[in-house]
Amino acid sequence: MTARILGALACALAFIAPTAAQTPIVIKFSHVVTTDTPKGQGAERFKQLAEERTKGAVKVEIYPNSTLYKDKEEVEMLQLGAVQMLAPSTSKFGPLGVKEFEAFDLPYIFPNEQVLRRVQDGPIGQGLFKKLESKGIKGLGYWDNGFKILTANKPMHAPEDVKGLKFRIQSSKVLEAQFKQLGALPQVLAFSELYQALQTGVVDGQENPPSNVTTQKINEVQKHATLTYHGYIGYAVIVNKGFWDGLPADIRTTLEGAIKDATAYEHEIADKQNEKALADIRATGKTEVYTPTEAENAAWRNALAPVQREMASRVGKDLVTALNKEAEAAPNN
Numbered sequence: 121m122t123a124r125i126l127g128a129l130a131c132a133l134a135f136i137a138p139t140a141a142q143t144p145i146v147i148k149f150s151h152v153v154t155t156d157t158p159k160g161q162g163a164e165r166f167k168q169l170a171e172e173r174t175k176g177a178v179k180v181e182i183y184p185n186s187t188l189y190k191d192k193e194e195v196e197m198l199q200l201g202a203v204q205m206l207a208p209s210t211s212k213f214g215p216l217g218v219k220e221f222e223a224f225d226l227p228y229i230f231p232n233e234q235v236l237r238r239v240q241d242g243p244i245g246q247g248l249f250k251k252l253e254s255k256g257i258k259g260l261g262y263w264d265n266g267f268k269i270l271t272a273n274k275p276m277h278a279p280e281d282v283k284g285l286k287f288r289i290q291s292s293k294v295l296e297a298q299f300k301q302l303g304a305l306p307q308v309l310a311f312s313e314l315y316q317a318l319q320t321g322v323v324d325g326q327e328n329p330p331s332n333v334t335t336q337k338i339n340e341v342q343k344h345a346t347l348t349y350h351g352y353i354g355y356a357v358i359v360n361k362g363f364w365d366g367l368p369a370d371i372r373t374t375l376e377g378a379i380k381d382a383t384a385y386e387h388e389i390a391d392k393q394n395e396k397a398l399a400d401i402r403a404t405g406k407t408e409v410y411t412p413t414e415a416e417n418a419a420w421r422n423a424l425a426p427v428q429r430e431m432a433s434r435v436g437k438d439l440v441t442a443l444n445k446e447a448e449a450a451p452n453n
Contacts, residue, residue, distance in 0.1 A: 278419055311336075
């Protein structure tokens, strides 16, 4: 581990600033999904805008689909400076001690995209970013992946249908509590290992937005999907704070603009890709897609309601209260 840390620090020093006027500032941007996902497309748009607007003064190198680091490694490597930028799911910050980010994992906490966006762009979302700075991390924006569906190899029309099934989760105490509440068995696995785990029966099911299901070919090894839309997966675009603070002010301002425009683009395509992915899942015929009735949706909500109360002490009671107030203030819930 010592050699690895030393190597990472050497990388950090190499990329803090250009050694000559003609040498571009290199930003290594690592992520764990494929290029054709909303996150992957957002990263590509940021690369395009950053390089164009800085006229080549910045070079963005993108490493998709865990080609550089896996889920459990990437945030540590960002802190060490081996990579400069990531877009991890918000669940990744719980293990760092910033457990408030796990509020994004609470089931049914966001009734619609309008509430979600108000939370991310307003004092709540920006306040959460401030909590990362003591960890050497600067938050730049929130990207979407969408609302999650459940897949497994058996029909899941009611909460009791998942009892006893092993579900892959990200490392999150909230997600662990969610599946335990349903009587299922949560298993933490890296995203890159999910397909094989489903194929070999290491886990029975999983939760993800439709775009992740198709890009990882999960629908090839899962016979049933239920459109619960019970939770949200989003990402925080983050950068090594020391690297960011060391950038020339004009470059930093230009990159902030690039992130803002890449974020708007990523939000736009996330909805479209999830709609297309769901259509593709149906078209293959390998996975039966089930839409719960109104009564069944109510049963899922009721079954998962205790998770919010149970996890309030972990993510912050005041934060949960604030999120619920945002939801209650939204029209047409």
